[in-house]
Amino acid sequence: MKLLDRWKMLIGQSMALVPMIGSPMVDAGQTQLASSDWLPASGNTPPAFKNTLNAKDAVNIYAAHRSHSSHRSHSSHYSSSGGYSAPRSYSTPSSSSYTPPPTSQGSTYGSGLSAPRTAAPSNAYGTRPAAQDLSALVRRVQLALMVKKYYSGAIDGVMGNGTRGALMAFQSDSGVGINGRMDTPTLNALGIVIP
Amino acid sequence: MLRLDTQFTIKNAPQRRLFKIITPQELIEKGVATCAGNAGFEDLMLWLDDIHVTNQHSLMTLPVGGFLLAGKSLNANHFTATTLSTPKDPQVVKPGDVISVGPDSSMVRVLYRRGSNSNLLFMTDRCNSLCLMCSQPPKDIDDRWHIDENLKLIDLIDPGIEQLGISGGEPTLYKDGLLAILAHAKSVLPEKSLHILSNGRLLRDPSWIEALKHVGHKKLTWGIPLYADNAADHDHVVQAPGAFSETMAGLYNLHRAEQHIEIRVVLSKLTTIRLPELAHFIFRNLPFAKHIALMGIENTGLAKKNYKELWIDPADYQEQLSLAAWFLDIRGLTVSIYNLPLCVLDPGLRSFYRQSISDWKNLFIEACHTCAATEFCAGFFKSHSERWQSRNIHPLSREDLIHTQGARYEIA
Numbered sequence: 001m002k003l004l005d006r007w008k009m010l011i012g013q014s015m016a017l018v019p020m021i022g023s024p025m026v027d028a029g030q031t032q033l034a035s036s037d038w039l040p041a042s043g044n045t046p047p048a049f050k051n052t053l054n055a056k057d058a059v060n061i062y063a064a065h066r067s068h069s070s071h072r073s074h075s076s077h078y079s080s081s082g083g084y085s086a087p088r089s090y091s092t093p094s095s096s097s098y099t100p101p102p103t104s105q106g107s108t109y110g111s112g113l114s115a116p117r118t119a120a121p122s123n124a125y126g127t128r129p130a131a132q133d134l135s136a137l138v139r140r141v142q143l144a145l146m147v148k149k150y151y152s153g154a155i156d157g158v159m160g161n162g163t164r165g166a167l168m169a170f171q172s173d174s175g176v177g178i179n180g181r182m183d184t185p186t187l188n189a190l191g192i193v194i195p
Numbered sequence: 196m197l198r199l200d201t202q203f204t205i206k207n208a209p210q211r212r213l214f215k216i217i218t219p220q221e222l223i224e225k226g227v228a229t230c231a232g233n234a235g236f237e238d239l240m241l242w243l244d245d246i247h248v249t250n251q252h253s254l255m256t257l258p259v260g261g262f263l264l265a266g267k268s269l270n271a272n273h274f275t276a277t278t279l280s281t282p283k284d285p286q287v288v289k290p291g292d293v294i295s296v297g298p299d300s301s302m303v304r305v306l307y308r309r310g311s312n313s314n315l316l317f318m319t320d321r322c323n324s325l326c327l328m329c330s331q332p333p334k335d336i337d338d339r340w341h342i343d344e345n346l347k348l349i350d351l352i353d354p355g356i357e358q359l360g361i362s363g364g365e366p367t368l369y370k371d372g373l374l375a376i377l378a379h380a381k382s383v384l385p386e387k388s389l390h391i392l393s394n395g396r397l398l399r400d401p402s403w404i405e406a407l408k409h410v411g412h413k414k415l416t417w418g419i420p421l422y423a424d425n426a427a428d429h430d431h432v433v434q435a436p437g438a439f440s441e442t443m444a445g446l447y448n449l450h451r452a453e454q455h456i457e458i459r460v461v462l463s464k465l466t467t468i469r470l471p472e473l474a475h476f477i478f479r480n481l482p483f484a485k486h487i488a489l490m491g492i493e494n495t496g497l498a499k500k501n502y503k504e505l506w507i508d509p510a511d512y513q514e515q516l517s518l519a520a521w522f523l524d525i526r527g528l529t530v531s532i533y534n535l536p537l538c539v540l541d542p543g544l545r546s547f548y549r550q551s552i553s554d555w556k557n558l559f560i561e562a563c564h565t566c567a568a569t570e571f572c573a574g575f576f577k578s579h580s581e582r583w584q585s586r587n588i589h590p591l592s593r594e595d596l597i598h599t600q601g602a603r604y605e606i607a
Contacts, residue, residue, distance in 0.1 A: 144223040
């Protein structure tokens, strides 16, 4: 067979495929093949790899050759992948708005552990701080006054006369309003971040 | 290399407890907000230095859980609070760390080290595999107390973005505990990414899918080891029949649960022979893996015992390593090479190289003194010994670095 004949055969075979183009089967995607009645629940199906290497949205590794500097951010300390992203657009099989039911796991550890920090209710919202939070703050103020050598008494969390006197002395020296109260300018001057 | 434990003189420690070390300055500034989660003064241990000697008496009226007397001129008399003094190594415990103190031992363990690259939630000493090169051979004990310890530890850790590891043992053995820890970490430390090391075998149970989706931690990566492209070889390395299929089923379940997956391969004589085939297998069957880590062996634990079966000079597997790494890389999978000295690595592979050995167990040897690359090199594990040393160890010059591939050297 001559080379020309081979070419003719090849073209002929390709032409035979033309009627198929445009039919739904040509893409052979899952959507055409699967009907909802036999497709198992999405959560438990094996992963379906829709992305072939020549899919439209696949990254062309030759066109987008990664320069060496693209590895710059890859210095890993703890042996792991923190922050890697594969240069590939693989999309997981669509999980059709599936929401897992709130199953009780029978866990002994679940109850109340994950509650976020109970923020001390701040005065800005019109509520008074809990007594415990207040005394913790007074202790921090006493500690700060002690480090700054205004206070030498016990760090007991009680705003007594000794603490108030020390606080007013500090307020007077640092040019904030002398009122003996733990207001924001005073706490700022003491270096106390609230809450 | 800085150890994670040291001895103290301990007073008043009736039961084992965790403490967050805090300086008076930080206590003034941030209070208990220095801890990421719920914490009270009783969880804090005040760090007192020699500069605090004049105020020591008043400072020790603070109702904190304990005092760490770092200064030598302080005296350790307190009626009730836990008091630590005279550390054997004063570098080990520092402000910001979380430590564990108990009545049974004068050893104080650091569970969280501020600013470290390798903080870990240790889950258990138990394991359902017995890998030939296990660096930390499992113990068959009931150590569920780790679960509560870790839940407390999460509360006391610094907020911030560094990564936390979760390891063991096999962390999935305590399923409820692990899920509780993941959920708690998500709520208290949402900005920290987590990295779990698991053999994935128990994850073959599909109930994990629901459970992990329910937790929904977005910054969680599973590091799962796979040692061969066939069951016989993999099962031999992990010394557990059936492990290969269980791990594969576990990997698919993780993907169903939309988890980030990293495949880890420890490089030994057993795993490097068919490394290119393994790369092919991963690409074919686990193309959803976010990261493939090819890792030098840690010469400690069971690895020492199985030296003959495991040891291969890294110089002798550079070709297979190169084939596997590039095979995966050109197909778009992210590859890293860990735990090998830089000078042993094929220079063409340096773009995959990561400085990977945890800071508390890496070191450099004599040959490294004149090397220009130690700043970029993972070095050796602290357990390093001569029979585990490649014949190719040699100091690199600045010229070597300039003419090599890899991001960090091209500026020179």
